[in-house]
Amino acid sequence: MAYAVVLIVAVAVLLFITVPLRRRREDVRPERRARELGEELRELEAAREAKYREIRDAELDHRTGKLSDADFEAVDSALRAEAVAILHRLERARERLGSGEQP
Amino acid sequence: MALIGQALLVLALATALYGIGASLYGARAGKEAWIASGRRSMYALLGLAAFAFGILEWAFIASDFTFNVVAQHSATTIPAFYRGAAPWSSQQGSLLLWVLLLSLWSSLALHLTRRRLRPVVPYATAVLLGLGAFFTLLMVFYSNPFATTTPAPTQGAGLDPLLMHPTMMFHPPMLYTGYTMLAIPFAFAVGALITRQVGADWVRMIRRFALAAWLFLGIGIVLGALWSYTELGWGGYWGWDPVENAALMPWLTSTAFIHSIMIQEKRGMLKVWNALLVLLSGVLAIFGTFLVRSGVLDSIHAFGGSTLGVPFVILLGVMLAGSIYLVSSRREALRTEHRLDSLLSREAIFLFQNLVLVGMVFVIFWVTMFPLISQALTGTKVSVGPPAFRPFIVPLALILVALAGIGPIIAWRRATLANLRRNFSFPAALALITLAVLLAVSDAASRPFSLAMFVLGAFVLAGVAQELYRGASARRAITHDPLPLALLGLVRRNRRRYGGYIVHAGIAVLLIGVAGSSFQHSNQVSLRPGQSTYVDGYRFTYVRPTASATSERIELGAVLSVSKDGRHVTTLHTDQGFYPVNNPSYGAIGRFFQPGNADTQVGLDSGLTRNIWTVVSPPLSSIEPYIAQGDRRFNAAMMQAAKMPPAQAQRFLGVLYQLRDAAVFAIIRHYVSQPAPATFLLIVAPLVIWLWIGAALAAVGGVIALLPLPAPARRRASAPYPVGLVREPA
Amino acid sequence: MDPNRKRAIRLTVALTAALVLATSLIWVSFSAGREDLTASQLLKRAEPGHSYILAGTVEPGSVRRDGPVLYFRVMDPKLPETVAVRYTGQVPDPFAPGRGVLVSVTAPRSEGGTFVAQPNSLTTKCPSKYQVAEPSRRQTRVTKLESAVKDY
Numbered sequence: 001m002a003y004a005v006v007l008i009v010a011v012a013v014l015l016f017i018t019v020p021l022r023r024r025r026e027d028v029r030p031e032r033r034a035r036e037l038g039e040e041l042r043e044l045e046a047a048r049e050a051k052y053r054e055i056r057d058a059e060l061d062h063r064t065g066k067l068s069d070a071d072f073e074a075v076d077s078a079l080r081a082e083a084v085a086i087l088h089r090l091e092r093a094r095e096r097l098g099s100g101e102q103p
Numbered sequence: 104m105a106l107i108g109q110a111l112l113v114l115a116l117a118t119a120l121y122g123i124g125a126s127l128y129g130a131r132a133g134k135e136a137w138i139a140s141g142r143r144s145m146y147a148l149l150g151l152a153a154f155a156f157g158i159l160e161w162a163f164i165a166s167d168f169t170f171n172v173v174a175q176h177s178a179t180t181i182p183a184f185y186r187g188a189a190p191w192s193s194q195q196g197s198l199l200l201w202v203l204l205l206s207l208w209s210s211l212a213l214h215l216t217r218r219r220l221r222p223v224v225p226y227a228t229a230v231l232l233g234l235g236a237f238f239t240l241l242m243v244f245y246s247n248p249f250a251t252t253t254p255a256p257t258q259g260a261g262l263d264p265l266l267m268h269p270t271m272m273f274h275p276p277m278l279y280t281g282y283t284m285l286a287i288p289f290a291f292a293v294g295a296l297i298t299r300q301v302g303a304d305w306v307r308m309i310r311r312f313a314l315a316a317w318l319f320l321g322i323g324i325v326l327g328a329l330w331s332y333t334e335l336g337w338g339g340y341w342g343w344d345p346v347e348n349a350a351l352m353p354w355l356t357s358t359a360f361i362h363s364i365m366i367q368e369k370r371g372m373l374k375v376w377n378a379l380l381v382l383l384s385g386v387l388a389i390f391g392t393f394l395v396r397s398g399v400l401d402s403i404h405a406f407g408g409s410t411l412g413v414p415f416v417i418l419l420g421v422m423l424a425g426s427i428y429l430v431s432s433r434r435e436a437l438r439t440e441h442r443l444d445s446l447l448s449r450e451a452i453f454l455f456q457n458l459v460l461v462g463m464v465f466v467i468f469w470v471t472m473f474p475l476i477s478q479a480l481t482g483t484k485v486s487v488g489p490p491a492f493r494p495f496i497v498p499l500a501l502i503l504v505a506l507a508g509i510g511p512i513i514a515w516r517r518a519t520l521a522n523l524r525r526n527f528s529f530p531a532a533l534a535l536i537t538l539a540v541l542l543a544v545s546d547a548a549s550r551p552f553s554l555a556m557f558v559l560g561a562f563v564l565a566g567v568a569q570e571l572y573r574g575a576s577a578r579r580a581i582t583h584d585p586l587p588l589a590l591l592g593l594v595r596r597n598r599r600r601y602g603g604y605i606v607h608a609g610i611a612v613l614l615i616g617v618a619g620s621s622f623q624h625s626n627q628v629s630l631r632p633g634q635s636t637y638v639d640g641y642r643f644t645y646v647r648p649t650a651s652a653t654s655e656r657i658e659l660g661a662v663l664s665v666s667k668d669g670r671h672v673t674t675l676h677t678d679q680g681f682y683p684v685n686n687p688s689y690g691a692i693g694r695f696f697q698p699g700n701a702d703t704q705v706g707l708d709s710g711l712t713r714n715i716w717t718v719v720s721p722p723l724s725s726i727e728p729y730i731a732q733g734d735r736r737f738n739a740a741m742m743q744a745a746k747m748p749p750a751q752a753q754r755f756l757g758v759l760y761q762l763r764d765a766a767v768f769a770i771i772r773h774y775v776s777q778p779a780p781a782t783f784l785l786i787v788a789p790l791v792i793w794l795w796i797g798a799a800l801a802a803v804g805g806v807i808a809l810l811p812l813p814a815p816a817r818r819r820a821s822a823p824y825p826v827g828l829v830r831e832p833a
Numbered sequence: 834m835d836p837n838r839k840r841a842i843r844l845t846v847a848l849t850a851a852l853v854l855a856t857s858l859i860w861v862s863f864s865a866g867r868e869d870l871t872a873s874q875l876l877k878r879a880e881p882g883h884s885y886i887l888a889g890t891v892e893p894g895s896v897r898r899d900g901p902v903l904y905f906r907v908m909d910p911k912l913p914e915t916v917a918v919r920y921t922g923q924v925p926d927p928f929a930p931g932r933g934v935l936v937s938v939t940a941p942r943s944e945g946g947t948f949v950a951q952p953n954s955l956t957t958k959c960p961s962k963y964q965v966a967e968p969s970r971r972q973t974r975v976t977k978l979e980s981a982v983k984d985y
Contacts, residue, residue, distance in 0.1 A: 699929020
């Protein structure tokens, strides 16, 4: 009886972990390119979110009195310029991804 | 059943090994399908481990003594609740629990990252499966939870009475949760370094894993301290035992990491430092597991010479060497993007904090490992012990608290000096007022370090309060909400920041409790019923002895009345619970009264300002002659029974055991009616409860910091061009 | 100030602090350290008045209590030598004959005297979970009181 249980579990595990291998896959290559661009996109999006958080943090620092108006202006402009740069890179990456999708 | 369990372990090992291969192949060949198969291997490992653990749990609860572990660590006389926790009192069960928890958190992490960080994930999967395979290998070849003996013994050896306490149920699983969770940032760091993907996305993810691990490990450590204080008979909560230190070290490095990773997030700095920190945390987590299991250091936890020491040292060596190799060979990818803008910035404070924390870890590691270091250098094991920690840890802790106070009130990047000075004034003023008050009304000056901790703690709390108030006021100016609502909204919208501030407040309160407990007064004294003694102005009177017996244990104790200035304060009940010993070399009566198989019920009155704590050593001397007599008579009767025909012997034994019970009851009645002087340890300790309150507060802060942003804020943050980002020049 | 010079200064300060910490650690360790010795090593090497940490197993039958004072003997793991200890202070719950203990002791002025332990320095190892006594094959009622709960 125990052997039967073990056998069933073993088969179940085998089936479970080979599901991805048994699916029909199309040609890998354009997928990979799209995936790499997708990685870059995600990386830039993460960088953008981090930058937005920095902007909000600076704002909060200013509102809670840790930064003078002058210092805040300086930090804020610098951060926003950095954010715009990231957004431009993001745009270009999106364009590349978009054009890559056409075969 | 045991057979199924064993087979499951072998299957688990095979699955883990397959998963490692599949993940690595998928990563090298760029084949997504194999990577997915590797991920599924982790899910399968979770299922197999859960199934195996379920079998083990069932064996314990059903008291199936064919399982060796059950026979060695449990008995039918143990309550069901504790039988359920008994698996992890054994080496074998702990290993299985480790694998279960590791596969659980790993599965969660892999599921959350199934569409992200694609280059990194397969390597992280391989590392995590590698750790799982290691522990499974240990179980299959060295320490099998499913080893059996037939015929099964009719009764087990029982659980160590010290472990039958609710906190002990949760302390090991919590600690293991912390340790196994630390494996995840470790694995993702290894993967990120291998693939040179140490960018913003990785940082964002690893910060949360590390924070979660930090939270659970911290809870585990505090639960251990709570158990020590309320259950063990020494009245302390931290003994600088090697095993305690082994859990503290990765917690300290994690604390450093969750701060310094924010610097990397913002300024792209400290990449090498962060990589080393997160890798070190993982190594220390395994090191902690190793220390508990190998018996290599003298500790109350050391579990004797087990054969697991060597495999662990090999694993640690591989992890350490691999980490150093990875960081040095990926130096280019870890190059810093910016430099520190100003020493007057939150980044600089974080940096100092990191240095202090790493300093503390170094001290703890050195002193803990010193017996081995000295043995290697001089041939003799030299122990240094707790007194060596204090000259280093206390000043470092004070610096840490000061930094924790400054951090919240200083700005990122470059603070405006004038503003900083202004923000400093309220917390500093409150700290000075605290100092003045303490000097005036208490003898705190007698312990300058504790006084310093009180003052700095007040500084931190005032700073956090100020920040919360200012933030809420600023929010009110926009939303016109009442203050409490504004506060709630503020915290909700800025969970990382304010969650962190709350953690700081919690830690400050905790350390105030620690500093307060250094002012404790204690007395060890022998009292007859009716006698009194004084401790710190409190009068302790031994009222009467107590005794009770259940089928599980016999409790011998005392009732104490505590009064101050003539007014009754509290009544304390304390006793020792004696568990019957299963060893045949003990007498029939004597086995119920073995001091080595007893645990303590502490008499505790917790108050906001002080704890009154007591334990008693019941004098067995007055009943020992009766016990010895009972043992002799019972033994003689048993020899008689051996000579009788079976049927008669059965009836005889039935009566005999009833008489034995009656004898036990008579003996404990005698204990109560003719009491000898009992030895009490009496402690009056101020502020201890704030330790637990502070820890709870810090945990709440940690949970707040962990929670994801509320949905609307998330949407706003991901809009391509948020309103007002591009501002018109002024 | 030139940023490189700033960095050099910071680095020097940090390294100096680390060096000071390391040196004081090493000094404290070697000066405050006490040797971990077995019973036979202790008897051979102990100098009167010095303190050591005695590690060993409590000899069965040697435990005696006299009010707040505990007397016991510690056995050597290999040789048939034992050391007499006089201990005051808290006795950990797991303390029992046959269990492993660590205690800080001061060597007596005269040969063959009792080693006086430092108060509250006794630690007992948790009963080894991996060398548990063979579970008894006797009936359950050997270790179970069958009657109802009694309270006095």
